[in-house]
Amino acid sequence: MSTKIHGAAVVAATLSIVTLAAMSACGKVDSSKKSGSVSIACSQQEDFCQTITKAFAKSSGIKTTYVRLGAGEVLARLATNPGEFDVWAGGQAENHLLADDKDWVEHYVPKNTNSLQQEYKDSKGSWTGFYTDSIAFCSNTSELKKKNVKAPTSWNELLTSNLKSSVAMPHPATAGVGYMAMYTQALLHGGNQQAAIDYFKQLNGNVMQYSKSAATGTEQAGRGEVTVAIALDSDCQKAIKAGYSDLKTTYPAEGTGYEVGALSVLKNARNKGSAHAFADWLMSTDAQNLYADVPSFAAPTNPKAKVGKDVSRQDKVKKVNWDVRKAADARDAFIKSFENDVASSKDAK
Amino acid sequence: MTPVSVPAKSRHKRSRRPRESASVWVILACVLAVLVLILGIPVIRLLTAALGATGRAAMAGAFANHGETFVHSIVLGLLVGVCGTILGFVCAYVQTFVKMPGKKVVHWLTLLPTISPPFAAATAIITLFGKRGMVTNGLFGMEVNIYGLPGLVMVLTMTFTPVAYLNIKGMFENLDPATFEAASSLGASEFQTLVKVTIPMVLPSMLSSFLVLFVEGIADLANPLVIGGDYRVLASQIYFAVAGSGDVAGAAGVALVLLVPALTVFFIQKYWANKKSVVTVTGKPTGSLKPVGSKAVLIPMLSFNFLWILLVAMVYLTLLVGGFVKILGVDNAFTWDHFTFVRSLGADAIGTTLMLTLIAAPLAALLALAIGWLVVRHLPRFGRLLDLWGMLGVAIPGTVLGLGFALAYSSSTVLFDYEILPPLAGGLAVGGGAIAIIMVFVARGDPTGQQAFISALQQINPQVEEAATSLGASPLTVVRKVTLPLMSSALVTAITYGITKSMTTITAIIFITTPETKVMTSQILDEVDAGRFGNAFAYSSLLIVLVLVVLGIANALLRQLNHSTRSIS
Numbered sequence: 001m002s003t004k005i006h007g008a009a010v011v012a013a014t015l016s017i018v019t020l021a022a023m024s025a026c027g028k029v030d031s032s033k034k035s036g037s038v039s040i041a042c043s044q045q046e047d048f049c050q051t052i053t054k055a056f057a058k059s060s061g062i063k064t065t066y067v068r069l070g071a072g073e074v075l076a077r078l079a080t081n082p083g084e085f086d087v088w089a090g091g092q093a094e095n096h097l098l099a100d101d102k103d104w105v106e107h108y109v110p111k112n113t114n115s116l117q118q119e120y121k122d123s124k125g126s127w128t129g130f131y132t133d134s135i136a137f138c139s140n141t142s143e144l145k146k147k148n149v150k151a152p153t154s155w156n157e158l159l160t161s162n163l164k165s166s167v168a169m170p171h172p173a174t175a176g177v178g179y180m181a182m183y184t185q186a187l188l189h190g191g192n193q194q195a196a197i198d199y200f201k202q203l204n205g206n207v208m209q210y211s212k213s214a215a216t217g218t219e220q221a222g223r224g225e226v227t228v229a230i231a232l233d234s235d236c237q238k239a240i241k242a243g244y245s246d247l248k249t250t251y252p253a254e255g256t257g258y259e260v261g262a263l264s265v266l267k268n269a270r271n272k273g274s275a276h277a278f279a280d281w282l283m284s285t286d287a288q289n290l291y292a293d294v295p296s297f298a299a300p301t302n303p304k305a306k307v308g309k310d311v312s313r314q315d316k317v318k319k320v321n322w323d324v325r326k327a328a329d330a331r332d333a334f335i336k337s338f339e340n341d342v343a344s345s346k347d348a349k
Numbered sequence: 350m351t352p353v354s355v356p357a358k359s360r361h362k363r364s365r366r367p368r369e370s371a372s373v374w375v376i377l378a379c380v381l382a383v384l385v386l387i388l389g390i391p392v393i394r395l396l397t398a399a400l401g402a403t404g405r406a407a408m409a410g411a412f413a414n415h416g417e418t419f420v421h422s423i424v425l426g427l428l429v430g431v432c433g434t435i436l437g438f439v440c441a442y443v444q445t446f447v448k449m450p451g452k453k454v455v456h457w458l459t460l461l462p463t464i465s466p467p468f469a470a471a472t473a474i475i476t477l478f479g480k481r482g483m484v485t486n487g488l489f490g491m492e493v494n495i496y497g498l499p500g501l502v503m504v505l506t507m508t509f510t511p512v513a514y515l516n517i518k519g520m521f522e523n524l525d526p527a528t529f530e531a532a533s534s535l536g537a538s539e540f541q542t543l544v545k546v547t548i549p550m551v552l553p554s555m556l557s558s559f560l561v562l563f564v565e566g567i568a569d570l571a572n573p574l575v576i577g578g579d580y581r582v583l584a585s586q587i588y589f590a591v592a593g594s595g596d597v598a599g600a601a602g603v604a605l606v607l608l609v610p611a612l613t614v615f616f617i618q619k620y621w622a623n624k625k626s627v628v629t630v631t632g633k634p635t636g637s638l639k640p641v642g643s644k645a646v647l648i649p650m651l652s653f654n655f656l657w658i659l660l661v662a663m664v665y666l667t668l669l670v671g672g673f674v675k676i677l678g679v680d681n682a683f684t685w686d687h688f689t690f691v692r693s694l695g696a697d698a699i700g701t702t703l704m705l706t707l708i709a710a711p712l713a714a715l716l717a718l719a720i721g722w723l724v725v726r727h728l729p730r731f732g733r734l735l736d737l738w739g740m741l742g743v744a745i746p747g748t749v750l751g752l753g754f755a756l757a758y759s760s761s762t763v764l765f766d767y768e769i770l771p772p773l774a775g776g777l778a779v780g781g782g783a784i785a786i787i788m789v790f791v792a793r794g795d796p797t798g799q800q801a802f803i804s805a806l807q808q809i810n811p812q813v814e815e816a817a818t819s820l821g822a823s824p825l826t827v828v829r830k831v832t833l834p835l836m837s838s839a840l841v842t843a844i845t846y847g848i849t850k851s852m853t854t855i856t857a858i859i860f861i862t863t864p865e866t867k868v869m870t871s872q873i874l875d876e877v878d879a880g881r882f883g884n885a886f887a888y889s890s891l892l893i894v895l896v897l898v899v900l901g902i903a904n905a906l907l908r909q910l911n912h913s914t915r916s917i918s
Contacts, residue, residue: 046875050694067862068875073592077860081759081774084863165494173589209496212574212592212878219880223679224481225496239880243680339589340410 037063038274039084041074043091044261045215045238048296052089055290056281062274070213071095072174078104078266086269087278089130092176093262094328096127100264101328106272108265110279112302119322120260120301129260130282131291131298134317135180136249136256138218138236143227143246151250152228155185159202167206168217168229173335176259177214181230182334183327184257187320193334200342215239222247232259233312234297241297241310249312255320261298372824373727380719380735387792388741390762391753395601398756404602407590411583411606422567422583423610425501429566430559430614432506436657437513437558442547443654445521447647448640457897458658460845461665463511464896466853466870468571469889471504472882473667475576476677478503483678484663496578504572507661509565513558515845516801519838520554523808526638539643552621553807557800560618564611564744570856575877583607587749591860597752604749611744615737665893672887687887695888698867701783702852703895705868709787710847710903713794717843720795721802722828726811739799742792747856750792754785755860774861781865786858790851797850798843805836841907845900852896 038056042049049068057064069077071091077084078099088096099105109125120129137152144151147162158167172178185196208226211217217229218236222244229236236249263282269275281287288305291298299307299314307313398404412419440459444452462470477484478495485493495503528550532542548555570584577585583603590600641647671677672687720739724732742750754774762770772778774785809832817827833840855870862871869892876885 045879046694046872046881047690065865067867070592073859076591076597077755079597081755171589174592207579208494209578212588215879217880219882222676222880223476223479225475225479235880242881243676245680339586 036061036271036274037065038086038271038278040064040066040278041077041085041088041266042066042068043071043074043095044068044089045296049090051290051293052282052287055287056278059286060274060277060281062277064278070174071176075099078102083268083270085266086271086275087263087265089263089278089282090261092180092327093122093127093129093260093324094179094331095176096262096264097122097324097328098331099266100126104267105264106267106269108276108279110263110276110283112280112283112285115303116283116301117303122324127262127264128279128283129262129301130288131261131296132258132301132314133232133234133261133298133312134251134256134258134314134319135177135184136231136233136236136251136312138221138229138231138233138239139248139250140221140224140227140244140246141248143221143224147227149227151248153250153253155188155199155252155254158206158228158230160206163206163227165206165208166227167203167208168220168226168231169203169207169210170214170217170230171210171212172338174212175214177230177232178210179327179331179335180257180259182338183330184255184320186330186334187257187322188254193330193337196334197337197341200338204342218244218247232298233317234299237297237310237312251317253318255318258314258317258319258322260301260324373723376719377723377728380716380723383716383791384735384738387788388738388745391750391757392741392745394756395604395749395753398598399601399605401598403596403598404605407596407599407602408606410599411586411603418581418583418586419606421498421580422607425498425505425580425582426563426567426610426614428498428502429505429509430563432502433510433562434513434555434559436506436510436653437515438517438548438551438555439650439653440510440514440657441518441521441551442543443650444518446547446638446641447651449651455654455658458661459514460511460900461661461893462507463509463846463849464853464900465665465668465889465893466571466855466873467504467508467569468575468855468874468877469668469885470507470664471500471572471575472877472885473664473671474500474504474507476667476671476882477663481678483667487678494578496576497580500576500578501572501580504576505566505569507664508572509562510657512561512565512797512846513555515842516554516558516561516797516804517551519801519836519842520551520804520808522838523805523836524550524638529639533639538645539641540645543641543646554801554804556618556621557804560614560740561743561797561800563614564740567607567611568743568745568747568856570747571874588856591752597756600749600752604745608744612737615740615744668886668893669890670886671883672890674883676883677886684883687883688891690884691888691891694872694884695869695891698869698872699891699895701866702869703899705783705787705790705866706848706851706899709790709851710794710844712787713791713847713850714798714840714843716791717795717798717847718802718828718833718840720799721806721839722832725803725806726814727824736799736803740796742794743796747793747854747859751789751857751860754789758785778863782861782863783866785861786866786868789857789861790847790854793854793857794847794850797846798839801839801842801846802836805839806832809835837907841904844903844907848899848903849896852892852899 040053046068049066053064053066074088074091075095075098096105105126107125110128113121113128120132139151147166149160149162152158170178172182182196182200185199186193189195214231215235217231218239220226221229222239233249236247240247263279265275265279283302285302285304288300288302291300292306292308297308297311299311444456475495476482478493480486480492480494485491528546529542532546568584570588573582573585574588583606587600587603590596590603667677673683674681675684720735724736758773760772761768774782778785814827814831817831853870855874858868859871862868873885873888876888
């Protein structure tokens with residue numbers, strides 16, 4: 001007899017859960033369709049996204065939601081789910097330009113951008129840079145000592161056989177920094193992409209793992225899993241502050257690539273007014289001052305904003321002559337040849 | 350039971366046929382509708398994309414370098430399948446046949462890996478056994494390169510052994526003790542019994558475990574990203590195509606390449622399992638299993654099990670401790686920072702994840718039961734197709750399934766110019782994208798339960814059900830009152846797996862998480878990704894505790910149903 005009761009209970013429970021599912025699904029409709037909200041695709045680190053969205057919601061009273069996604073992932077999602085996000089904040093300007101090429105971006109020049117340097121903005125307003133940082137070598141000093149290598153100050157020093165399987169490199173397809181490193185190599189070879197591919201083929205034997213995101217390498221270097229990470233100087237600073245005191249940042253003397261972390265307003269934004277308000281606010285000195293406290297370790301582009309004391313001084317770094325347009329155009333083919341020729345090649349091993 | 354009078358019997362005989370088929374057809378229609386929604390439309394959208402020019406080019410690209418990536422995937426799947434199944438067998442054997450203290454603890458420890466996101470275990474393993482691992486380097490001064498195949502096999506075996514364990518344990522509990530008594534009275538030693546009686550009898554569930562593990566092994570992409578080193582597999586190639594280049598068609602092309610070996614193993618397993626099926630359950634349990642005492646059996650089994658439990662305990666202790674110190678192994682100062690961070694980060698995600706799970710897990714189990722029942726009892730021919738269809742939920746790599754959902758449900762589903770479904774996925778969708786996520790959870794949670802139900806049903810002599818049917822019970826009543834109580838262990842597997850899969854799935858929902866519907870695992874992956882292991886450890890510990898609570902409640906509820914558990918406690 002007890003079987004009967006239990007059986008009935010199971011059926012009842014299942015039914016109630018199904019009903020619950022239907023109800024909860026209905027209950028959530030429309031929560032985001034009010035004009036007083038803004039939905040952000042955030043291609044920065046999680047704590048940064050959190051702080052920025054919270055601060056904006058507080059100062060404007062606009063309900064702010066975000067999803068943290070890599071730049072490549074955002075591009076993929078804009079293709080499959082158009083209209084889902086109102087603003088895209090973070091990620092290299094090249095990626096925003098690529099989105100603009102596909103007609104996903106609404107041209108908008110935010111307020112507060114007159115004082116911005118020319119290289120940090122697009123005159124049409126397809127993107128506006130709100131932070132900047134550079135590629136650096138993030139090395140673990142005690143590992144360097146064990147391997148008898150000094151902290152690299154040139155791209156060629158990464159090729160030494162002492163560093164076999166000891167270099168971390170972000171995958172160019174998913175991490176903007178990986179692609180920046182590739183394009184930097186091309187620029188250093190007078191724009192010769194094949195020379196860049198050849199360099200990374202040589203480097204391949206020293207790379208332990210191509211990581212999905214840029215920051216992974218600094219963590220691996222911090223723990224001594226690798227000796228040197230090709231990473232953003234801001235991420236290396238962040239790791240040092242997080243407790244990896246063995247880490248040290250150096251730059252290649254021949255020049256390094258840098259990123260302009262950009263913002264763009266997306267086409268068909270459901271909340272256009274809020275999207276513009278967010279863009280204006282993000283470029284304001286008040287918002288840019290927040291970087292020093294987040295802390296993001298990337299330098300704000302607004303010259304009036306205060307720079308955190310641990311942020312690498314971008315004006316001291318020797319940089320290559322970056323061209324956002326060309327970098328964007330070369331991306332697809334360059335990444336394909338990386339996948340086909342470099343990552344899968346065993347020649348160098 | 351009161352004897353059935355003759356007139357009643359004849360009345361039933363007249364009306365039985367049509368009533369039985371009616372309920373079977375209704376259930377079949379429901380199952381088909383659900384399968385079309387969760388594994389039909391998304392798959393078709395993907396296939397269309399895969400067979401386009403870009404997809405075909407990517408397919409050819411998957412075999413570049415003499416098919417190195419392809420071979421890597423297969424080798425990984427085979428190793429994970431073999432290691433996981435053996436380990437699962439050992440753990441299940443010890444649980445069922447060995448009398449020892451602390452068995453409940455061992456049981457929960459064995460299950461632990463399945464209730465954390467797999468890449469969280471990977472981070473712990475790197476911390477423990479990596480080049481500068483606390484054990485390998487700190488304790489023994491070795492420099493081990495865990496990145497690549499060894500690390501992957503270790504993490505994946507660890508993650509998926511519980512699936513094999515639950516599956517095989519479920520079968521053990523349905524074995525008839527008389528078989529073992531017969532073996533022993535015929536003079537067989539306990540070792541001989543193990544080899545000649547025990548293993549052959551649970552072979553079907555070992556094979557189905559192997560299938561699930563093989564497919565999980567080749568489909569997993571989070572771990573190759575975290576610990577894969579230069580060991581490239583197809584799954585991560587798919588991820589880079591999608592996440593890096595937004596090349597959906599190319600990814601779908603590579604996914605098709607991955608599908609072929611998965612389906613091959615599936616057919617081999619089906620063929621074997623059906624040949625080797627041993628019907629042992631004849632009804633109510635008769636007597637109980639005798640504990641095994643032979644040293645030849647006990648010593649290897651126990652030491653194997655002990656090493657495994659030790660490894661699991663170490664990994665999860667690392668997770669737990671890692672959440673409370675600044676950087677485990679580098680700066681071991683106590684801190685609340687990680688949990689404070691998780692509290693502000695996960696405020697929404699925790700509630701959302703729990704709600705989605707509580708909706709999806711029972712639905713997944715129900716679907717699994719319906720499919721299993723149709724396959725084994727009512728539609729032996731067409732049922733194979735159903736079984737295959739349901740298994741696609743795990744045979745299709747998560748990212749690609751999620752991508753299929755994004756493709757299929759971001760806009761309205763239209764049939765002959767009529768909108769039959771509003772958008773279900775993405776931020777613009779009804780319910781903020783939650784429905785699509787529940788559908789993915791059901792699709793991913795169903796296969797293991799389905800295998801468990803099929804294995805269990807094949808072990809139950811149909812005559813038991815026929816007896817009930819000829820006494821006038823409708824097919825549904827037979828399932829509810831006879832079949833289900835006899836395979837409560839499979840039900841536990843299905844619900845457990847439904848819950849854990851929902852709470853720990855990551856790859857399948859990467860593309861359909863929305864600002865409105867945040868899920869814990871995707872936030873944890875972000876932390877791992879950004880290198881903040883401490884936050885990831887803290888968040889994973891929290892997730893594990895939550896899963897444990899949910900599982901504990903579910904188990905307590907299900908235990909009341911369980912009439913056939915005969916393991917020695």
